[in-house]
Each structure stands twice: as C-alpha cells, then as structure tokens.
Amino acid sequence: MAFPTDRPRRLRRSESLRSFVRETRLSPEGFVYPLFVCPGEGIRKEVRSMPGVFNLSVDEAVKECGEVKALGIPSVILFGLPEEKDEMATGAWDPNGIVQRAARAIKREVPGLLLMGDVCLCEYMSHGHCGIVDTTGGSYTKARQEADAFVRELELQGKRVIKVGSQSAVATAAAVAPASEEYEIMNDATLELLTKTAVAQAEAGMDIIAPSDMMDGRVQAIRNGLDAAGFENIPVLSYAAKFASGFYGPFREAADSAPHFGDRRSYQMDPANLREAMREIELDLEEGADMIMVKPAMPYLDVIREARSRYDVPLAAYQVSGEYAMIKAAALNGWIAYDRVMMESLLCIQRAGASIMLTYFAKEAARLLG
Ligand code: PBG
Numbered sequence: 465m466a467f468p469t470d471r472p473r474r475l476r477r478s479e480s481l482r483s484f485v486r487e488t489r490l491s492p493e494g495f496v497y498p499l500f501v502c503p504g505e506g507i508r509k510e511v512r513s514m515p516g517v518f519n520l521s522v523d524e525a526v527k528e529c530g531e532v533k534a535l536g537i538p539s540v541i542l543f544g545l546p547e548e549k550d551e552m553a554t555g556a557w558d559p560n561g562i563v564q565r566a567a568r569a570i571k572r573e574v575p576g577l578l579l580m581g582d583v584c585l586c587e588y589m590s591h592g593h594c595g596i597v598d599t600t601g602g603s604y605t606k607a608r609q610e611a612d613a614f615v616r617e618l619e620l621q622g623k624r625v626i627k628v629g630s631q632s633a634v635a636t637a638a639a640v641a642p643a644s645e646e647y648e649i650m651n652d653a654t655l656e657l658l659t660k661t662a663v664a665q666a667e668a669g670m671d672i673i674a675p676s677d678m679m680d681g682r683v684q685a686i687r688n689g690l691d692a693a694g695f696e697n698i699p700v701l702s703y704a705a706k707f708a709s710g711f712y713g714p715f716r717e718a719a720d721s722a723p724h725f726g727d728r729r730s731y732q733m734d735p736a737n738l739r740e741a742m743r744e745i746e747l748d749l750e751e752g753a754d755m756i757m758v759k760p761a762m763p764y765l766d767v768i769r770e771a772r773s774r775y776d777v778p779l780a781a782y783q784v785s786g787e788y789a790m791i792k793a794a795a796l797n798g799w800i801a802y803d804r805v806m807m808e809s810l811l812c813i814q815r816a817g818a819s820i821m822l823t824y825f826a827k828e829a830a831r832l833l834g
C-alpha cells in the first residue's frame with residue numbers, strides 16, 4: 465500500500481502527536497560534564513576557543529559540581545592542569561596531583577555525583593604526548609630543535625605565531641611542521657604510569673576510570689592495577705575508539721596539552737578506519753573494559769552505530785571541544801540557532817546509539833530539558 469493511503473505526515477500534525485511517536489528522548493541522566501581543574505583559588509578563567517568553558521581552581525570546581533548535580537547531571541569527568549610538567553607525568557599519578565585534590569574535595573562537598581577520571585599523561589608531560597617519549601639517541605632533543613627552528617623561520621618570514629597556552633612556539637610548529645618520525649612513544653613503559661595514575665585516582669575517590677591515552681594493553685594493565693590495590697569494584701570506561709582528530713584543537717588549549725612536536729597518529733586511530741575501531745573495542749572488552757567510548761561523536765556517528773549493534777555494553781560518545789566550538793562560534797555569529805542546533809546534535813548522537821554523552825553542552829542542555 466502506498467500513497468494516498470500512506471501519509472506519514474499524519475503523525476507530524478501537532479506537537480502532541482510528534483512527541484507521542486518520538487523514538488529518541490534526551491535526558492540529562494545520560495550527560496557527563498567535563499571540567500578542567502587548575503591550581504590556585506577563586507580562579508575561573510575562560511578558555512579562549514571554548515566560550516562558556518573555564519579552567520577552574522578546586523574551590524570553583526566544587527561550586528560548579530554543586531550546580532551540575534542540581535541540574536540533574538549525574539557525572540563529571542576531570543582533567544587537570546598541573547603546577548609543573550615533566551617527562552614522567554608526575555602530576556598525573558602524584559597522590560596530591562591537581563585532579564586527585566579536586567576529586568577529594570568534590571567527593572566531600574558534593575556526595576552522590578559520579579566522578580570520572582580521565583587517565584592520560586599528555587596534560588602532565590613536558591612534551592605533551594600521551595606516553596613516555598624515547599629520548600635515546602637524542603631524537604627527542606632533535607625533534608624539539610627542529611620544531612623551534614621551524615618557528616624561528618616562520619617569525620623571520622613575518623608570520624604571526626599564535627600562542628596556545630604556554631606552548632606558543634612548539635605547539636604552532638607541531639601544527640604545521642612535518643611530523644618527525646624520529647621519536648618513539650614507548651608503549652609498555654607508559655602502561656606503568658597509566659596504572660599508577662588510575663590507582664591514585666581511585667584512591668582519591670573517582671567512581672569510574674576512563675583511560676584516553678590509546679596505548680595498547682592499557683585496559684588490562686589498569687584493571688590489574690586497580691584489582692591489586694583493592695579497587696575491583698571500580699569500573700573502567702575505555703576511550704576504546706579514539707581517533708586522531710583535528711576536532712580536539714580547543715581542548716588542547718583548555719588543558720594545555722598540545723604535543724610539542726609530531727602528532728598523536730602513532731597511537732590514536734586513523735579517522736578513515738571503521739573496522740579497526742571495532743577491533744580496538746573488541747580488544748578493550750577482552751582486557752576488561754566495562755563500558756566503551758567513541759570519540760569524537762558527530763563526525764563518527766557510523767562508528768557509534770556499528771559499536772551499538774555489535775557490543776552489548778554501555779556505550780558512551782564524547783562530543784569533543786571542536787564540535788562544541790563550531791556550534792558556539794556559528795551561534796555567536798548569528799549564523800545558526802544555538803539551542804536548536806545544540807539539542808539536535810545531542811539527539812543525533814543518542815539516536816546513533818550512545819546512551820552516555822560527554823559534552824560541554826551538558827549544563828545548558830539540562831537547563832532546556834528541565
Ligand atoms: C587526553 C584527551 C584529549 C581529549 C580528551 N582526553 C585530547 C587529546 O587526545 O589530544 C579531547 C577532548 C576534547 O577535545 O574535548 N588525551
């Protein structure tokens with residue numbers, strides 16, 4: 465049977481009918497709000513490329529969490545800007561590291577909020593990579609020198625070198641210079657630091673451990689480490705399919721975590737690969753992940769859909785900084801209707817199959833849903 469018997473428009477005639485047959489419903493219960501915690505007190509510093517997102521000192525982060533909970537958002541994920549960076553990412557696993565201090569304070573002041581810890585080293589490494597860089601043979605120094613020389617060359621040509629956090633020259637070089645193949649991110653040595661980080665976070669009160677580094681074998685290492693430390697009941701949400709994406713740009717400003725040379729393509733995934741994403745998920749589940757994540761979200765809806773149909777574990781998607789920044793910027797220019805596009809973007813990520821959404825829109829969207 466077809467037209468004129470079939471008339472799909474019958475069910476679109478009024479908002480009550482449309483709402484009655486709606487297949488996907490947004491709710492703040494699936495939201496996770498990312499927070500960037502920095503040292504100091506009373507600090508609330510807006511991220512230039514992410515209007516409405518701030519670097520917050522621990523006291524301000526606690527206030528923010530109170531608001532988040534009151535809006536019905538169940539969870540926050542914490543990222544840290546340490547006082548100091550080094551080549552062993554000490555700030556990541558130090559029991560008194562910035563994220564651990566924040567977790568303790570939030571647990572105490574805002575009980576009941578689910579605390580998620582992003583386990584990665586890039587924010588704490590002086591070179592900005594997610595793992596230990598092999599410096600044997602001076603290749604690391606060489607890569608650094610190359611990057612610096614490249615920036616000097618740009619400046620000599622009268623080009624403006626844009627400052628990104630504290631990493632002006634090198635970050636710019638990393639963005640434009642040809643990637644140096646002469647350094648190595650050491651996988652297995654990195655696992656040890658990641659495990660220490662996860663345990664330090666669990667000790668500080670994190671309810672969920674979310675590794676985002678993309679080293680091979682990290683879920684297993686972290687699971688074993690958590691179990692050995694008595695945290696066998698703390699679940700792991702792995703950033704299982706995390707792509708090497710240009711959409712992370714604003715985050716690297718927010719977290720001051722851009723690599724100083726090269727890029728993340730030797731550990732994060734090639735944006736072209738769906739089958740490989742399924743293999744990454746499969747391996748993380750075998751290693752003991754309780755939940756999985758696809759990241760970024762909107763440009764990777766097919767990956768979310770495929771993961772949803774193949775795996776029966778809770779599926780999260782991270783609507784990343786660049787996705788937020790694009791919508792925000794277009795709206796600030798008056799080019800799109802902000803609320804509408806924001807809600808549509810979240811709805812579509814959920815429709816594709818994600819039931820958990822990490823999003824910088826969490827608070828604004830929860831307000832509209834409330
Ligand atoms: C850490 C990490 C990143 C993001 C989350 N965890 C940055 C990166 O991989 O460079 C990106 C989040 C965002 O863009 O909002 N590795």
